[in-house]
Amino acid sequence: MSTQSPQKKSGWRGSEELWLNAAYDLLIEKGVDAVKVQPLAQNLGLSRTSFYGHFDSREALLEALVGRWRDKNTGNLIRQTQAYAETITEAVLNIFDCWLRPDLFDARLDHAIRNWALGDPALRAILEHTDSDRIDAIAAMFERFGHAPHDARIRAFTIYYTQVGYVSMMVQEDTQVRVDRMPTYIEVFTGKPPSESEVERFRARHLPRPAVRHGKQG
Known part of the structure; x- marks a missing residue:
């Protein structure tokens, strides 16, 4: 055989x-x-x-790569803005899941697409439209929690452009460090601190639980 x-x-x-x-x-x-x-x-x-x-061609393969980027990064980001949340701070933490989970948002792919778009006007137009869709989704999330349209859009810009900065600068940050900073980011972005329970649920999603040590049995 x-x-x-x-x-x-x-x-x-x-x-x-x-x-x-x-x-x-x-x-x-x-x-x-x-x-x-x-x-x-x-x-x-x-x-x-x-x-x-x-x-059919190399161009078809490149189109498929762009499609993967749009389906994964933009699709998941928009879905996270629409995920269940009882408060605006919890809603923003849902978005932050994207920044810590490569299965939701591939930062390396986003960086590669942005570099590619620098020399490709057609892709640059797609990127600009995609960025607009993402910002619109974040702004709509803020409006659902009572923010006026102008205020919602400014807050959306602040969240999104901060993350684009992380992507473009290829910031490498320990997960523990970034998670520890996120409650302060939430307060900056929303004007409100997240509750202790919201922070604990978020931390549980992204940080490993400490191992339980059992004492010796006599």
């Missing part, structure tokens, strides 16, 4: 997800100019023709 893996069987062309993941890795590590069919094929150990079984 053959022990050859499915990936190595004759005629295997990979999958669309495999090619897209490989393109993502190159985009993150080296930028969009490195995302080309031949290097991808070499990295995957597949032929160039295998690529065209999944994408």
Whole structure:
């Protein structure tokens, strides 16, 4: 019986997800100019023709990368602005989940897209529209909690541009340090401190619980 893996069987062309993941890795590590069919094929150990079984062109692959970014980062951010919350401070903590969970918001991908857009006017237009959608969602969240439209938009700008700064500067901050600072950020952004219970629930979502030590039994 053959022990050859499915990936190595004759005629295997990979999958669309495999090619897209490989393109993502190159985009993150080296930028969009490195995302080309031949290097991808070499990295995957597949032929160039295998690529065209999944994408019509390099441009189609790049469009899929942009689609992944919009679906994940923008989609999740907007959903977090609409998540259940009893107070505006709890609502902003829901947004902060994005900054601490790469499965909700991929900061490296956001950074790569912003760098790519510097040399691509079409993508720059998409980025500007996407930023506007994100800010609109945050502003709408503040309005739901009674903030006037102008005030809501200024607060949305403050939250969003702060995070864009984190992304653009590629700030590396220990999770414990960032979580400890977030209650103060909440007060700056909303004008109100979060309650102790809100902070504790947020901390429980993002910081590991200390191990329970059992004493020796006599």
